[in-house]
């Protein structure tokens with residue numbers, strides 16, 4: 572009984588720290604996405620997280636991106652655009668890393684900001700080969716695969732979760748859920764301009780410097796991916812996040 576209460580209180584802590592205007596998902600897909608990617612929504616320190624766990628169109632994404640304060644800079648040969656607070660703290664982290672002869676560089680041109688179409692394309696790059704594979708293997712009827720292909724990217728999400736619950740995983744290596752490989756359309760933290768994919772993610776010293784400046788790992792198994800939460804590490808559990816150990820790394824996830 573005592574244990575149950577404790578878990579309940581912890582999950583209340585996360586809920587209590589969500590922005591007042593945040594639309595808490597009531598459907599199972601939305602709730603799952605909140606669990607997997609939801610650390611972002613308690614971001615502080617000048618960050619403005621989205622009010623929804625899933626953007627349904629380019630129009631919704633661009634309205635949100637227009638509403639936030641953002642800045643650009645050239646980092647590691649790429650133009651990086653992030654929310655102003657996120658970029659400022661990233662540059663502070665880079666400067667501190669330099670003192671120790673370390674670099675922090677983006678992996679590519681799409682390492683920071685993305686738009687809705689980018690997330691649709693990335694999603695399709697996992698879904699299409701996975702459907703073809705499971706049909707080829709005889710686990711999935713071609714008719715069912717075709718039906719899924721014809722759905723809108725948004726509608727595909729729940730169907731992909733359904734076939735994954737039957738053991739047909741859709742990550743790049745087909746060994747785990749697609750959510751650990753690519754974000755469903757409209758749900759990528761990169762849409763919020765509070766995320767960055769970093770080359771030097773394997774270096775613990777780099778991860779520590781980023782954490783000191785409010786950048787944390789919040790998506791399990793997405794190793795290069797960092798999220799700007801804008802607080803110090805000792806505040807994260809008070810905001811309702813829990814530290815999860817996976818693949819020799821720590822990730823901060825909603826304690827739901």
Ligand SMILES: [Zn+2]
Nearest residue numbers: 766767768796
């Ligand atoms: Zn990323």
